[in-house]
Amino acid sequence: MRISELLDAPVVDPAERQIGVVRDLRVTPRPRFQVTGLTIGQPGWLDRAAHAWGFAEGRAAAPWPLRKLTQRAARRARFAPVALIGSWGPERVVVTAGFTSLQPLDESS
Amino acid sequence: MNRAFAFTLGTLSAIGGFIDIGDLVADAQVGARFGLRLAWVSLFTVAGIMCFSEMAGRVALKTQRPALALARSRLGPRFGLFGLIGSLLVTALLVMAELAGVALAFQLATSVHYLLWVPVALALVLLVVWKLPFEVMERVYGLLGLAMLVFVVAVWQLDPDWSQLWSSATTPAPTGRETWATYLFFLVALVGAQMTPYEMFFFSSGAVDHRWRPKDIKVMRANVIVGFPLGGILAVAIQAVAFLVFFEAGVRVEHLSQTALPVAVALGKIGLVVAIVGIFAATFGATLETLFASSYDTAQYFGWSYGKVQPPARAARFTTVMLALLFAAAALALTTLDPITVTIVAVVCSASLLPFLFLPVLLVANDRELMGELANGRLSNAVGFATVTVSVIVAALAFPLLILTKGGTV
Amino acid sequence: MTEHVSVRMTLLDAQIVDRDRLPIGRVDDLELFFPPDGGPPQIARVLTGSQALGKRIGGVIGRWLTSMSARLRRPGSRAGPSTFDAGLIADTKPMVRLRVQADELEGIAGLERWLASRLVERLPGTGHADK
Numbered sequence: 001m002r003i004s005e006l007l008d009a010p011v012v013d014p015a016e017r018q019i020g021v022v023r024d025l026r027v028t029p030r031p032r033f034q035v036t037g038l039t040i041g042q043p044g045w046l047d048r049a050a051h052a053w054g055f056a057e058g059r060a061a062a063p064w065p066l067r068k069l070t071q072r073a074a075r076r077a078r079f080a081p082v083a084l085i086g087s088w089g090p091e092r093v094v095v096t097a098g099f100t101s102l103q104p105l106d107e108s109s
Numbered sequence: 110m111n112r113a114f115a116f117t118l119g120t121l122s123a124i125g126g127f128i129d130i131g132d133l134v135a136d137a138q139v140g141a142r143f144g145l146r147l148a149w150v151s152l153f154t155v156a157g158i159m160c161f162s163e164m165a166g167r168v169a170l171k172t173q174r175p176a177l178a179l180a181r182s183r184l185g186p187r188f189g190l191f192g193l194i195g196s197l198l199v200t201a202l203l204v205m206a207e208l209a210g211v212a213l214a215f216q217l218a219t220s221v222h223y224l225l226w227v228p229v230a231l232a233l234v235l236l237v238v239w240k241l242p243f244e245v246m247e248r249v250y251g252l253l254g255l256a257m258l259v260f261v262v263a264v265w266q267l268d269p270d271w272s273q274l275w276s277s278a279t280t281p282a283p284t285g286r287e288t289w290a291t292y293l294f295f296l297v298a299l300v301g302a303q304m305t306p307y308e309m310f311f312f313s314s315g316a317v318d319h320r321w322r323p324k325d326i327k328v329m330r331a332n333v334i335v336g337f338p339l340g341g342i343l344a345v346a347i348q349a350v351a352f353l354v355f356f357e358a359g360v361r362v363e364h365l366s367q368t369a370l371p372v373a374v375a376l377g378k379i380g381l382v383v384a385i386v387g388i389f390a391a392t393f394g395a396t397l398e399t400l401f402a403s404s405y406d407t408a409q410y411f412g413w414s415y416g417k418v419q420p421p422a423r424a425a426r427f428t429t430v431m432l433a434l435l436f437a438a439a440a441l442a443l444t445t446l447d448p449i450t451v452t453i454v455a456v457v458c459s460a461s462l463l464p465f466l467f468l469p470v471l472l473v474a475n476d477r478e479l480m481g482e483l484a485n486g487r488l489s490n491a492v493g494f495a496t497v498t499v500s501v502i503v504a505a506l507a508f509p510l511l512i513l514t515k516g517g518t519v
Numbered sequence: 520m521t522e523h524v525s526v527r528m529t530l531l532d533a534q535i536v537d538r539d540r541l542p543i544g545r546v547d548d549l550e551l552f553f554p555p556d557g558g559p560p561q562i563a564r565v566l567t568g569s570q571a572l573g574k575r576i577g578g579v580i581g582r583w584l585t586s587m588s589a590r591l592r593r594p595g596s597r598a599g600p601s602t603f604d605a606g607l608i609a610d611t612k613p614m615v616r617l618r619v620q621a622d623e624l625e626g627i628a629g630l631e632r633w634l635a636s637r638l639v640e641r642l643p644g645t646g647h648a649d650k
Contacts, residue, residue, distance in 0.1 A: 002566070003526060003549040004575045026523040027530075029607050033562035035551070036523040052183055053472050057525055060475040063490040082559045088551075172613045174534070181545070182532040187576050412534050412545035443634070478528075479613070 005090035011040050011080070012092050019099040020078065023051040037081040038093065039105055047073040058106050077105035127158075127340025128257050128347075129395030130210040131203070131302030131459075133388065134452040136344050137368040138311035138517070139295050140351025141361055142287060145278035148345045150296055154303035155341035158497035159333050161467055164311035164474045164489055166329040170321055171483045175313045178409045179479075180469035192465035193410050196306070196445040197434070199462060200403040204438035204457035207399065208234070209448035211394030217385045221367065224445065231439040234396055237429070250394030256387030261346040263375035267353045274349060294510040294517050298453055299504050301460030303344055308337075309466070323483060348374065362449040365448055453516055461507040463500035471497055524611075526562075534614040535567060537621040546615055547571040550602065562605045565615075570600035 003025065009044055011020045024039035041047045041056065051068035054060040056077040080102055086094040095102070139147050165176035172179070181189040211233070212226035219226075237246060283292035323328060350371035351362065362368060372384040408414070408427045442448070471493045474485045485493070526549070535543045544567035552563035573585030588600075609618040617624075 001551045001553075002571075002574075003531060003551065003562075006551070007527075024528075025526040027526055027562060028523055030611060031606060033530075033605055035560045037560075039525070052185060052527070054183075054476050054528065057528065059478045059528065060472065061477070062475050062485060063471065063494040065494055066472075088553070088560065178534060178591065182527065186547075190580065240613060295588060379626065408542075409534075410545075411572075412567070414542040414544055 001088065001090060006038075006088070006093070009090055010092045012036070012094055013092065013098050014086070014096055019095065022093055023048070023056070023077070025086070026079070035082055037079055038085065040078045040095075040102065041073065042076055044073075045092050046070060051077070056105055074106070075104070078102040079105045098105055122308045127303065127305075127308060127337060128213045128254065128343050128391045129203075129302075129305065129399075130206045130392050130448075130452055131305065131456040132347060133210065133368045133391070134206070134345050134362070134365070134455055135295070135298045135302040136347035136451055137351040138449075138453070139299060140348035140381050140387075141355035143284055143292065143295065144356055145345070145348055146280050146282065146353040147273055147292070147296055148278045148348055149281055150299045150371045151303060151341045151344050153496075154300055154500065155337050156492060157499070158304050158308055159209070159337045160489060160492040160496060161309045161470055162313075162337065163330060163333045164485065164493060165309045165470055166333065167326065167483050168470065168474055168480070169313040170323050170326060170329065171480050175310065175405070175409070176470045176473060177310060177313075177406065177466065179473045180466075181410060183472045184465070188465065189410055192462060193406055195458070195462045195465070196406060199455055200399050200456045201434055201437050201441065203399050203459070204396055204434060205441040205446075206448050206452040206455055207392045207396040208439060208442050209365060209451075211389060211396065212442075213448075214385050214389035214392065217366060217369055217381070217388075222442065227439060227442045230393075230396075231435070233393070234400075234435060237393075237397065238400070238435075246394075246397055250390050250397070250429055253386060253390030254279050254394060256383045257343055257391055259372055259376065259380055259387060260343060260350055260382040261401060263372045263380060263410075264346050264349045264353070266375035266380075267371070269349070269353050275354075277352065288514075290510060291514050291517055293506060294457075294514040296512055297460050297503050297507050298456050298517065299344075300463075300500075301456035301458070301507075304463060304500075305459065306463065307398050309470070310405070311398055312400045326483070342392055363449060378456055400431055400435055403434060404428075404494075406460065450516060454511070457511050460500075461504040464497060467493070467497045467500055529611050530562070530615065532593075532635075533611070533627045535565070535617065536614055537617050538609070538619055539621075540616070541621050543617070543621050543624070544568060545572070548575060548600075549605070549626050564602040565605050565608070566600050574600075 006022050006025065009022045010018050010056065011022060013019050020040040020042050022038050023041035025035045027033045028036060039051065039056070041051055046069065050056045050073035053066065053070065055067055055070040056074040058074075076100065080095050080097075084095055084097050084102075086096040145233040168174075168176040168179070180192075208227055208230045209223060211230035212223040215221070215226040215229065283289055347368075351368075354360075354371040354374050355362065355367075360367075369381060369384045369388060373381040376383075397443070406425050407430045408424070411426075413426045414424045441451075471485075471490075474480060474489065474493075477484045530546050530549060530564040533546045535546060537543055546565055547568060548566040548571040549562050550566060553560045569584045569588035572606045573581040573583070573588065575581070576584060603617075603624050607617045607619055608615055610616040
C-alpha cells in the first residue's frame with residue numbers, strides 16, 4: 001500500500017462510526033522507518049491546512065491570524081498509536097478505541 | 110569574498126531585479142494616465158518584497174536551499190503544480206516582453222524596427238546562457254542596470270512643480286478622465302510589475318550560491334534594506350517623468366519606444382544613450398533571471414538537478430525546459446503581438462500568482478523545527494501576513510478587472 | 520514514548536540527493552510493507568518520478584502525467600513507477616540523502632539521461648562546465 005492511499009482515508013471506530021481521516025503517519029527515524037501511529041484529523045480544507053502547514057504538529061505557531069484560523073483543527077487532532085490500529089486499508093482504517101480515548105496530537109511527541 | 114564587495118553586489122542585483130520591462134511599461138503608462146496617483150502602491154510593494162526577500166534569504170541561510178524548494182510539502186503537489194504551470198505561462202509571456210525590450214534598446218540605438226532585432230536578442234541570450242558563469246551575468250547586468258537611474262535625474266531636469274507632484278502623489282483616486290476600474294486595474298498591474306517573484310527567488314538562490322551562512326545575516330539584511338527601496342524610487346521616477354511629459358498632452362503610452370522618450374526630452378541625446386544602456390541591461394538581465402527562475406522552479410518541483418552549477422548535460426531536463434521557454438517566447442515575440450499589451454497581461458497574471466509563492470515561504474519561515482533561532486519574528490510576520498492578505502485580494506481582482514477594463518484600454 | 524517523526528514533514532515531497540549531493544528527484548510517494556507476523560508496518564520503498572506523482576495529483580493532469588511518464592520510460596523497464604529501497608537513505612535532514620550514487624540506481628531519472636544523450640549533449644558548447 002502506498003502512503004498516498006492512506007492519507008485522507010476515513011478512520012472508523014469498532015462500531016464502524018467515522019471518527020476522522022488520516023492526516024499523517026509517524027515513523028521511527030532511519031534506518032527502519034517503522035510506523036508508530038497515525039495522526040487523525042477531521043474532514044475539511046481548514047483541517048487539511050492545519051496539518052499541512054505545521055500548526056497541528058506544533059512546528060509553527062505564527063503568524064497569529066493563521067494560527068487562530070487553524071486552532072480548532074489543531075485541538076481536534078488526535079494520535080492513534082500503531083497498537084490501536086485494527087486494520088489498515090485505503091478504504092478505511094479501523095481504530096480499536098473510541099475517539100475520546102485517543103490522546104491529543106500535541107501530547108504525543 | 111570581501112564583505113563590502115558582497116554587499117555592493119547584492120544591492121546591485123536588488124535594484125537590477127526590481128526594474129524590468131514590466132516596470133518600464135506599467136510605470137510609464139500609469140504616469141501618463143494617472144500621474145503619481147498610484148505612486149503610493151510602491152510603498153506597499155517595496156515593503157512586501159523586502160519582507161519576503163529577507164524571509165527567503167533567511168530560509169536559504171539556515172537550510173542551504175532556496176525558500177520555494179520547500180513549498181511543495183506545504184501546499185501539496187496539486188496546488189504546487191498549479192502554481193508552477195501558472196508561473197511557466199506567465200514567464201513565457203514575460204520573456205517575450207523582455208526580448209522585445211532588448212530589441213527596443215537596439216531599435217532606439219539604430220532606428221531599425223525592433224522585430225528585426227528579436228532574433229539578435231535571442232542569439233545574445235543563448236550565447237550568454239551557454240557561455241557566461243552566473244555570477245558574472247548577475248554583476249554585469251546589475252551594474253549596467255544602474256544606468257536606469259537616469260530616469261531619476263530626468264525628473265530634476267524637467268524642472269517640475271514639486272507641489273503639483275506632491276498633490277498628485279497624495280491623491281489616491283483616479284483622475285477626472287479615468288474610472289475607478291482602470292485605476293484599480295493599474296494598481297494590480299503595478300503590484301505585478303514591482304513584486305516580481307523572481308526577485309525573491311534570486312535573492313535566496315544568490316544566498317545559496319554565495320554560500321552565505323547564518324553569520325552572514327547582517328550582509329543579507331543590509332542588501333535588502335538598501336537595494337529594494339532604490340528600486341522603488343526608480344519605479345516612481347519612471348511614473349514621474351511620464352507624468353511630466355505625457356499627462357498634460359493626454360498622450361497614452363502605446364509603443365515601447367515611448368517609455369524612453371521623457372528621458373530624451375529631459376536630457377537630450379546623452380540621456381537617451383544612458384537610458385538605452387539601462388533599458389538594455391534591465392530587460393536583458395530580466396530575460397535571464399525570469400528564464401532561470403522558472404526553470405529552477407520546474408526543476409525543484411520535480412526534484413531534478415539544475416543548471417549553472419552543473420554542466421548542461423548533467424542537468425538535461427533543466428536545460429531543456431529553459432530552451433523550450435526561450436524559443437516559445439521568441440516565437441511569440443515574432444508573431445507581432447503588441448509587446449505593451451503582452452507585458453500588461455503578463456504582470457497582471459503574475460500578480461494573481463503571488464499568494465502561491467508568498468504563502469509557502471511565510472509558512473516555512475515560521476517552522477521552528479526547521480528554522481530554529483532564525484524563525485520569523487513579529488515584524489516579519491506582521492508585514493508578511495499583511496502582504497499575503499493584500500496579494501490574495503489583488504489576485505482575486507486581477508482577472509475580473511482585466512476583462513472589465515479590456516486590459517486597461519477602456 | 521519512542522522518538523518518532525512526521526512522514527509528511529520529513530519524507531514525503533522531500534528532495535532526494537545522492538551521495539555526492541546530486542539531485543535525483545522528489546519523494547513522490549512511499550510504499551508500506553506489512554510484516555506477515557502482524558508487526559507494525561514499515562516504509563519499504565521510495566517512489567520517485569512523475570508516474571508516482573501523477574497518481575497523487577489525480578484528475579486529467581495527473582493521469583496525463585502518469586501515462587506520459589510511463590510511455591517515456593525505456594521499453595523493457597518495469598511498468599510500475601520507479602522505486603528504490605528505503606534502506607538506501609542515509610540522512611533525512613535537511614533533505615533525503617542516499618548512501619549511493621545516482622548512477623547506481625536503476626530506472627531512475629530516465630528522462631534526464633534520454634534528454635542528455637539525445638538532445639543536450641549534441642548542442643554546441645555543452646562540454647564545458649560552467650564553474
